[in-house]
Amino acid sequence: MRAALIGMPFSGKSAVFQALTGIESGKKEETVGTIKVPDERIDRLSDIYNPKKKTYGEFVLSDFTVPHAKENVISPKVKNMVQKTDLMIFVLRNFESLMTSNAVDPVSEYMKMKEDLIITDFVVIERRLEREQKEKKNPPELNILKKLHSMLENGELPGDSRIPADEAEFIANYNFLSMKKIIVLINQPEGKMDVPEKLRDLLLKDGIEYFCVSAPIEIELAELSPEEQIEFLKDYGLTESAKIRFIKSAYHSLGLISFLTAGADEVRAWPIKNGTTAVLAAGKIHSDIQRGFIRAETIHYHDFIKYGSEAECKKAAAYKLEGKEYIVKDGDIINFRFNV
Ligand SMILES: Nc1nc2c(ncn2[C@@H]2O[C@H](COP(=O)(O)OP(=O)(O)OP(=O)(O)O)[C@@H](O)[C@H]2O)c(=O)[nH]1
Ligand SMILES: [Mg+2]
Known part of the structure; x- marks a missing residue:
């Protein structure tokens, strides 16, 4: 999964990026870092299989350096880069900043960014609809484009419920930013966690998840040992690092789960959208496995731990042979049988 941090100048994007990835952003247009998703199931299975390789789920996170004079947060370049991602983090x-004379106003920052996002897509649709007026080709996506156009015109983001997946497919190749998932990260002053009520109401209305961090604290935290981290978090009245809260929020808003593969070569977590069928999950590993799919040999992680081995799971009927249309569950350990 790919995610991008976007925001107004000096909002603390690079500080957040450092807190989440441990990497300091340079002067490059785009700095990329990865966030491994801790998963105790992978640790436990690795203890059992002793594999050559252990692979966690992963987010690839981008931070951008953009000229500050720009009117729009989403310049054409940023748009191109953000289009490659699954998730935008506003x-x-x-917090008070010495680097800008602008007042602290997360509500207007949010509204401005939302507006920029909407305008970016709106102009594309306007142009497309104008062309259609001349050409009269009536392409299959036309009604969905019109629907999105009217939402954007009203200053609204579509969200999943208003343009469901089967409709979204028609306009997938436009790669609209307003169709992407957004989570909001509120960069707070040290030790404060209260969110302006107006912002909370707006985000609730727009169906957008948010979480608070204080970037400098999190950078300090990330440099400590796991034991020290627990104490440090306690001092600030926190229970989890920003990294963990980010991962949870991202998985939740993208609707992600993980299936697992386990063997002597590799123990690995594969993030997929909840609701993915076995045959499509197979395609995440390799297109050959999807094409030649026969069966998914499936044991749920909890059963595997409970019974201790594949043989014991078979005796307990916890080992199942699932077909193409089986909906994969979080924690399924799968071995795909396939034919090429
Ligand atoms: N007090 C406080 N300072 C912060 C916080 N987050 C970032 N800063 C400081 O604010 C300044 C700007 O942070 P950056 O992370 O560079 O902001 P940015 O959004 O990447 O800025 P540009 O890339 O220049 O647009 C730095 O001096 C940070 O140390 C925060 O949560 N609290
Ligand atoms: Mg920066």
């Missing part, structure tokens, strides 16, 4: 500044 970073809002809720």
Whole structure:
């Protein structure tokens, strides 16, 4: 999965990026870092299989350096880069900064970014609809484009419920930013976690998840040992690092689960959308496995731990042979049988 941090100048994007990835952003247009998704199931299975390789789920996170004079947060270049991602993280500044004379106002930052996002797509649709007026080709996506056009015109983001997946497919190749998942990260002053009520209401109305971090604290935290981290978090009244809260929020808003593969070569977590069928999950590993799919040999992680081995799972009827249309569950350990 890919995610991008976007926000107004000095909102603390690069500080957040460092807190989440441990990497300091340079002067490059785009700095990329990875966030491994901790998963104790992978640790436990690795203890059992002793594999050559252990692979966690992973987010690839991008941070951008953009000229500050720009009117729009989403310049054409940023748009191109963001289009490659699955998730946008809006970073809002809720701390006093010496670097800008602008007041602390996360509500207007949010509204401005939402507006920029909407305008970016709106102009594309306007142009497309104008062309259609001349050409009268009546392409299959026309009605969905019109639907999105009217939402954007009203200053609304579509969200999943208003343009469901089967409709979204028709306009997938436009790669609209307004169709992407957004989570909001409110960059707070040290030790404060209260969110302006107006912002909370707006985000609730737009169906957008948010979480708070104080980037400098999180950078400090990330440099400590796991034991020290627990104490440090306690001092600030926190239970989890920003990294963990980010991962949870991202998985939740993208609707992600993980299936697992386990063997002597590799123990690995594969993030997929909840609701994915076995045959499509197979395609995440390799297109050959999807094409030649026969069966998915499936044991749920909890059963595997409970019974201790594949043989014992078979005796307990916890080993199942699932077909193409089986909906994969979080924690399924799968071995795909296939034919090429
Ligand atoms: N007090 C406080 N300072 C912060 C926080 N987050 C970032 N800063 C500081 O704010 C300044 C700007 O942070 P950056 O992370 O560079 O902001 P940015 O959004 O990447 O800025 P540009 O890339 O220049 O647009 C830095 O001096 C940070 O140390 C925060 O949560 N609290
Ligand atoms: Mg920066």
